[in-house]
Amino acid sequence: MRSRTGRVVAAAIAAACIFSxxxxxxxxxSSGDSSAVEESGTKATGDPVKIGLFNPSKGPATQGGVTTGKDAAVNYINNSLGGLNGRPIEVVDCGIDQTAPESTIACANQFVQAGVVAALDGYNSESQSAVPILTSAGIPLVGQIPFNTATGAKAENRVYFGPPxxxxxxxxxxxxxxxxxxxxxxxxxxxxxxxxxxxxxxxxxxxxxxxxxxxxxxxxxxxxxxxxxxxxxxxxxxxxxxxxxxxxxxxxxxxxxxxxxxxxxxxxxxxxxxxxxxxxxxxxxxxxxxPGWQPPAIDSTPEPAKANLQLAEKYIDDAGGVGGFYAYGTFSIFVDFVNGLNQAKVADFTGANVLNGLKGLTDFQSFLGPKLTCGKASTPNCTTxxxxxxxxxxxxxxxxxxxxxxxxxxxxxxxxxxx
Structure with missing residues (x-):
């Protein structure tokens, strides 16, 4: 087993702001009332729900943990969590080069052709290149942190579970x-x-x-x-x-x-x-x-995040590959996506229904982070x-x-x- 590792601000900021x-x-x-996510042992069945993933697996700025987190999350969601309303998820994994916007554009077009119900942002600094294509096709962009500040500057057709x-x-x-x-x-x-x-x-x-x-x-x-x-x-x-x-x-x-x-x-x-x-x-x-708890801080992690962190570690270790922040973050994106839609009782998986379901989440306990309230008009982020x-x-x-x-x-x- 691997060891645990896991657009512009105004120039004048009010002097009365106190930073502490x-x-x-x-x-x-960080504590909440929700119990930890448990393994139900329920396998998802039926027709899969297609989800796109912008995976920064190409070029000089690769993030190998995204693939590890994705593989671990799909295993957990489909073979133990019971999937999306009982249906398995199928990931259209598209590799992007963060130094080449055209690769993000190509992936967005691939997602449209594949008929995905959402596109997950794997910490892509060129995500803004995909936004017009996804918005036109009614495919929401979902992630944890909008690494591209232009993507994070508006709330239209996107939801991010972590802070800006x-x-x-x-x-x-x-x-x-x-x-x-x-x-x-x-x-x-x-x-x-x-x-x-x-x-x-x-x-x-x-x-x-x-x-x-x-x-x-x-x-x-x-x-x-x-x-x-x-x-x-x-x-x-x-x-x-x-x-x-x-x-x-x-x-x-x-x-x-x-x-x-x-x-x-x-x-x-x-x-x-x-x-x-x-x-x-x-x-x-x-x-x-x-944006959430990480393995080196396991001794300080409160429930339910502690049990969830241990569960994620198990699946990430089983997946092999690169661990670290991006593995746990990507695992969390997938699990929060599925749990959020299940809590919202979304059964008809269209882009519009997925977007509305996630934006309607209130006081939702995220997998490794704080409680989330999404759907604000001014920000795509569910927390700060x-x-x-x-x-x-x-x-x-x-x-x-x-x-x-x-x-x-x-x-x-x-x-x-x-x-």
């Missing part, structure tokens, strides 16, 4: 502010989407908070990690690392390089987990973010809550603030689609 991890935490939402990208940024900056840290340098792949986030969101937010923010870009085909780490460590910023991560391998190599060049500040490794296993005690003090984890020991993490962080609503209101 403790005051913005919401422990109640801005929530992770605001939540992390709140944590830095609360800890008295005043300097931050973050790296990202040299792609248009990264420049939008850094220049339009990170810089003005840092200025407002009194945090010196710097950005570093590396070629998406693969950085020189020692050179990148050296640049990140210049001036010894309080925190340094990645704002987003293409895969766990990038996190592992960069974190190792940061330590090797002598950086001892807070390493921020975005949504990664496997570097924690690889580095062991050397990773202590590093921080990561997530996120988790920030700190590595506290050998291969273990603990949530900062002891639970879900709710980023300051006044700040999110200034970001299109974030609230």
């Amino acid at each position: 991890v403790v005051s913005c935490s919401d422990d109640d939402s 990208p801005a929530a992770f940024l605001v939540g992390f900056m709140q944590s830095l502010k609360a800890a008295g840290k005043t300097s931050l340098t973050l790296a990202n792949a040299d792609l248009p989407q990264a420049h939008q986030v850094f220049d339009g969101l990170l810089a003005p937010l840092g200025k407002q908070l009194g945090i010196e923010v710097k950005s570093v870009y590396y070629p998406p085909t693969g950085p020189n990690f020692t050179a990148l780490a050296t640049t990140l460590a210049e001036g010894n910023p309080d925190a340094a690392g990645l704002m987003t991560a293409p895969n766990d391998n990038t996190c592992t190599k960069l974190s190792q390089s940061l330590r090797s060049v002598g950086y001892r500040g807070t390493m921020f490794m975005a949504a990664c987990t496997e570097f924690i296993d690889t580095m062991g005690a050397q990773a202590v003090g590093a921080e990561t973010y997530s 809550q996120m988790l920030l984890f700190e590595v506290t020991g050998d291969k273990t993490t603990k949530p900062v603030g002891d639970g879900f962080i709710t980023p300051n609503p006044a700040v999110l209101q200034l970001i299109p689609g974030a609230a």
Whole structure:
């Protein structure tokens, strides 16, 4: 068994906004009243329901965990959970290259031809390229985090079970502010989407908070990690690392390089987990973010998420392949999709019915995250809550603030689609 690893903000942000991890935490939402998802042992039967998946399995920015999570989720949903209203799901898995929008367009057209009832967004930074095609065909786009900020800026024909990208940024900056840290340098792949986030969101937010923010870009085909780490460590910023991560391998190599060049500040490794296993005690003090609970924090995970996390781990281990954040996140997307539609009692699977069913979810306990209320007119996201984890020991993490962080609503209101 594998080890456990798992568009622009207004320049002026109201000075009255107070950033505090403790005051913005919401422990109640992480516990809930729902019991854990259980294995019914019921196999789905009948005609399959077709679902598309934009899978970033091609090009330089691949996310191998998406395939692992998909395979594990289909096994669980069809062979134990009982499927969608008793019917199995069939995934039209279309590989995309996140550096080539035309591949996303080709997959969207493939989904239309295949007659899928929904298209799942596997953390595709080029998802906006598919939106016009899917909307015209009445196929909703469903995911966890809209990695493309244009996709996340509107609520039309899409639902995301996790928070908007801005929530992770605001939540992390709140944590830095609360800890008295005043300097931050973050790296990202040299792609248009990264420049939008850094220049339009990170810089003005840092200025407002009194945090010196710097950005570093590396070629998406693969950085020189020692050179990148050296640049990140210049001036010894309080925190340094990645704002987003293409895969766990990038996190592992960069974190190792940061330590090797002598950086001892807070390493921020975005949504990664496997570097924690690889580095062991050397990773202590590093921080990561997530929309839901992850295996390194199993000892801190409340029910029902703890039992669900153990269930997901079983199926992900059985699936083999790449684990980590993207595997557990993709597993969660599929299970929340199925459980949400079953709770909404959708039986006639058309794109319109799927969209209406998901947008109608209220106080719905997600698989590994908080309770969700979807269908807001201003945002495709069902929550703004996120988790920030700190590595506290050998291969273990603990949530900062002891639970879900709710980023300051006044700040999110200034970001299109974030609230």
